[in-house]
Amino acid sequence: xxxxxxxxxxxxxxxxxxxxxxxRGTQIARQGDPPDGFYIILDGQIDWTRNVKxxxxxxxxxxxxxxFAELILLLDEPYPTSGRALTSVHxxxxxxxxxxxMLELCPGVMRGILKIAVQRSQIHETVTQQQxxxxxxxxxxxGLAHELNNPAAAVRSNVKNLxxxxxxxxxxxxxxxxxxxxxEQIAFLSDLYNRTTTVALSGGQLDSIAxxxxxxxxxxxxxxxxxxxxxxLAPMLVSAGMDVGQLDEVTAQVxxxxxxxxxxxxxxxxxxxxLLEDIKLxxxxxxxxxxxxxxxxxxxxxxxxxxxxxxxxxxxxxILKHKLKYGTVVKREYKELPRICAxxxxxxxxxxxxxxxxxxxxxxxGHLWIRTSVEGEYILVEIADxxxxxxxxxxxxxxxxxxTTKEVGKGTGLGLDIARRIVLGHKGKISFExxxxxxxxxxxxxxHLSK
Numbered sequence: 212x213x214x215x216x217x218x219x220x221x222x223x224x225x226x227x228x229x230x231x232x233x234x235r236g237t238q239i240a241r242q243g244d245p246p247d248g249f250y251i252i253l254d255g256q257i258d259w260t261r262n263v264k265x266x267x268x269x270x271x272x273x274x275x276x277x278x279f280a281e282l283i284l285l286l287d288e289p290y291p292t293s294g295r296a297l298t299s300v301h302x303x304x305x306x307x308x309x310x311x312x313m314l315e316l317c318p319g320v321m322r323g324i325l326k327i328a329v330q331r332s333q334i335h336e337t338v339t340q341q342q343x344x345x346x347x348x349x350x351x352x353x354g355l356a357h358e359l360n361n362p363a364a365a366v367r368s369n370v371k372n373l374x375x376x377x378x379x380x381x382x383x384x385x386x387x388x389x390x391x392x393x394x395e396q397i398a399f400l401s402d403l404y405n406r407t408t409t410v411a412l413s414g415g416q417l418d419s420i421a422x423x424x425x426x427x428x429x430x431x432x433x434x435x436x437x438x439x440x441x442x443x444l445a446p447m448l449v450s451a452g453m454d455v456g457q458l459d460e461v462t463a464q465v466x467x468x469x470x471x472x473x474x475x476x477x478x479x480x481x482x483x484x485x486l487l488e489d490i491k492l493x494x495x496x497x498x499x500x501x502x503x504x505x506x507x508x509x510x511x512x513x514x515x516x517x518x519x520x521x522x523x524x525x526x527x528x529x530i531l532k533h534k535l536k537y538g539t540v541v542k543r544e545y546k547e548l549p550r551i552c553a554x555x556x557x558x559x560x561x562x563x564x565x566x567x568x569x570x571x572x573x574x575x576x577g578h579l580w581i582r583t584s585v586e587g588e589y590i591l592v593e594i595a596d597x598x599x600x601x602x603x604x605x606x607x608x609x610x611x612x613x614x615t616t617k618e619v620g621k622g623t624g625l626g627l628d629i630a631r632r633i634v635l636g637h638k639g640k641i642s643f644e645x646x647x648x649x650x651x652x653x654x655x656x657x658x659h660l661s662k
Contacts (some may be wrong), residue, residue: 244290
């Protein structure tokens with residue numbers, strides 16, 4: 212910065228400033244402090260960090276020969292980061308007035324100052340964007356972990372119960388094998404097994420009161436016929452569609468001393484089949500979530516590709532299912548859309564931020580509309596909610612970085628700013644309209660993206 216200056220100019224600058232020596236660990240500046248001067252690092256290192264909603268993020272480390280506080284003096288803004296001495300530090304300081312005097316005496320320095328200021332601004336912006344991505348990733352990871360945990364826990368539990376059922380079946384099968392049965396009796400039991408299995412797997416359930424009454428009735432029948440563990444057998448027999456009349460049919464086909472073995476075998480077999488079905492459903496749910504996350508992130512694909520916007524939105528809804536299950540009603544109004552050339556993971560960030568905000572606006576129990584259509588050379592995606600709306604006095608700031616209408620701790624003020632940047636990066640447009648009960652964010656993306 213000063214290499215091109217004449218000796219008399221350097222002497223002049225040397226007379227303006229003062230030298231400062233600081234010990235290791237000294238706090239040099241705090242984020243939010245007003246500018247107090249322009250600094251040149253003569254020796255040592257300073258670590259700069261940025262606090263974003265309570266998270267301290269490394270920004271940059273500066274060493275000998277570098278300067279700081281030039282940008283905030285030019286903009287008359289507070290420190291965007293906090294600085295602490297990593298080692299003992301030797302600084303050269305110019306007060307704000309002397310900083311401007313230096314620029315007046317040495318106009319050529321201004322070019323170097325502006326170059327550094329632009330670089331520092333890009334560093335701050337990069338840190339902010341990285342933090343926004345980390346926050347978004349953290350939210351998605353927490354939701355995905357929650358959604359994966361439920362089916363995984365169910366699979367573990369069902370496998371354990373299935374193991375117990377399989378250990379019970381062989382002795383029952385041997386005991387039945389020792390019973391003298393006619394072809395007619397075997398055919399009856401085979402038909403009973405097929406009928407009850409179909410009903411058990413059909414998914415049809417009685418309401419809780421009817422289920423309880425049916426179980427009580429079957430329990431009484433079993434106890435009257437001296438069947439052990441009647442209360443254990445009754446729930447599955449009811450789920451398989453059996454009633455007292457069908458149990459009477461069983462007694463007409465098998466002997467009294469064989470009745471308990473037949474009904475226990477039937478209940479245990481049905482339980483095993485039902486557990487297998489539940490394990491299959493749990494495994495399918497896990498596979499569905501993994502596939503959705505892979506598609507959401509466009510793993511193993513080039514950054515810029517031809518994408519189906521509807522597919523991206525649907526994958527986003529799967530990822531956010533943990534927030535939808537509290538009562539938000541999703542209404543899709545999709546029109547046929549052409550595939551567009553875009554950065555898939557980036558667009559999914561847009562849908563995530565807009566859908567997440569819409570869910571929060573309805574406090575998790577409102578309505579969420581997702582509408583798509585074609586407008587000339589653009590596709591239109593509209594995400595609407597029936598929440599309280601955005602107050603008119605803050606609507607002009609809604610896309611500002613770090614501005615949020617959410618409660619403290621619930622919003623970072625980064626989501627809409629990130630969404631706006633991504634849409635603009637795709638040569639698109641983002642806008643919104645809001646009043647109580649009707650807030651609509653509209654994203655228009657060009658069908659043909661020109662680089």
